[in-house]
Amino acid sequence: MNVDLSPEDRTILAALEAGGDEPPMPTEADETLARLYTEVLGLVPCELEPAAPRPEIKSRLLSIVRGDETLPGDETQEMEPRPAPVVVSAPVRPAPVPVPRPSREVPAARGMAMSARRRSVWPMALAATLILALGALCGWLFLRQARMEETIASLERAMDTQRQEAEQSVAGMQAAMERMRVNFALVTAPAVKVSPLRPVDPQSQARGILFVAADNQHWYLAVHELPPAPPGRDYQLWWVAQEGRFSGGVFDPGAGEKVELYSETMPAGTRDVVITLEPARGVSKPTGPEVLRAAGVFYQL
Amino acid sequence: MLLRQVLERRPQALADLYDRHAPTLLALARRILAGASDAEEILQEVFLHVWNNAARYDAGRSSVSTWLVLITRSRAIDRLRNRKVVERVHEAAHQEDRAGHASPEGVESVFFRERRQRVKSELDKLPPEQKQVLEMAFYEGLSQSEIAERAGLPLGTVKTRTLLAMKKLRGALRSDIRELL
Secondary structure (H helix, E strand, C coil), rough: CCCCCCHHHHHHHHHHHCCCCCHHHHHHHHEEEHHHHHHHHHHHHCCCCCCCCCCHHHHHHHHHHHCCCCCCCCCCCCCCCCCCCCCCCCCCCCCCCCCCCCCCCCCCHHHHHHHHHHHHHHHHHHHHHHHHHHHHHHHHHHHHHHHHHHHHHHHHHHHHHHHHHHHHHHHHHHHHHHHHHHHHHHHHHHCEEEEEEEECCCCCCCCCEEECCCCCHHHCEEEEEECCCCCCCEEEEEECCEEEEEEEEEECCCCCCEEEEEECCCCCCCCCEEEEECCCCCCCCCCCCCEEECCCCCECC | HHHHHHCCCCCHHHHHHHEEEEEEEHHHHHHHHHHHHHHHHHHHHHHHHHHHHHHHCCCCCCCHHHHHHHHHHHHHHHHHHCCCHHHHHHHHHHHHHHHCCCCCCCCCHHHHHHHHHHHHHHHHCHHHHHHHHHHHHHHHCCHHHHHHHHHHCHHHHHHHHHHHHHHHHHCCCCHHCCCCC
């Protein structure tokens, strides 16, 4: 039996069988009619007793949309069921052939949807990772630069210290060389006079030699094998002249060290040299035992 | 309003939309599939679809609730067809109806309860043969030809009964439809 269908009838049947092809462009009246019957269909399930879903369904759904869980299979590429299409004059079409779709397997559309979602997330994740890495690199470089600057400053301080020490050492060496040069000039001068110093104690190995320049002012004394002074005592050099004894200086040799004394002045009329053991830092007049004494004569070399 | 917020990717809006419509949609999916597990799966798929495709909603063509109903119906029927057990499920669906799904208190607001009573009352007022073809078309997704074949009726008779049922419902539910527009 064939039924003559009005436009309204076709709209109703199209609404019931909606879900496939695009309808012909409807007129405004058709749109209104289609909307009315679409809403009728929307009301039909209101007859059913509502059923409360298990709470975990909602929890899982919200976890997924918040990104806590991966999508189980959102078919974003699937043809969306449409509200009732409007049919103007097209014959009634049979129901669209359903596309077989495995219910438990993940179809390609799901995969595409998940891929699309991943594609949208990956650039953000990559950018965030790069920003974090760049920040970490900047921080690391900043710390490294600070450490290097600290190291450089420390090295500069050490270099300054060493340079000062070297300069002091060089200055000391230059002074020593100058003294050696002066002393060498003195002891090698043709008019130098020499007087050996001998120990008062015959058992002692100590000895010395005094060089006096021709001007009778510059002198140089070298003492060998003089034992270290006892605690609280020092050796003291005395010039023996007509007017008495004058201190030539206080010294205390280390064990086995050679003592060198020199000066540019000597009391006038000096005729002998004596070294005594005196209280520490010396005295104005000799009080201790004599240790070394010159022979009382000066030899001309 | 809620759908606009869903479009702005606000999970709370989806949660509110879920609270408002999930009981009806789950009942629909259960009615079509006669399986609680599958029905809840469909329900979750529907709301994920809404989350990802809210921009595709056309307010000029349907209300939000109808859009959700049609998505749920389409997906549930697709699932049903895919199993190719339409007859068995049809039987189970009737058994399920007999067993009933008591909704917990508080799930259904007074507004929805009244609407449900009106729709159920109007559907019950339809002659059984009209209600039957309407249910076969709506809940089972059968075409007019398939209904004719299954019911052993001429195609023209099926179409006439369907059209009469739809037109009666449109007239009877005018106030509800107006609220949805």
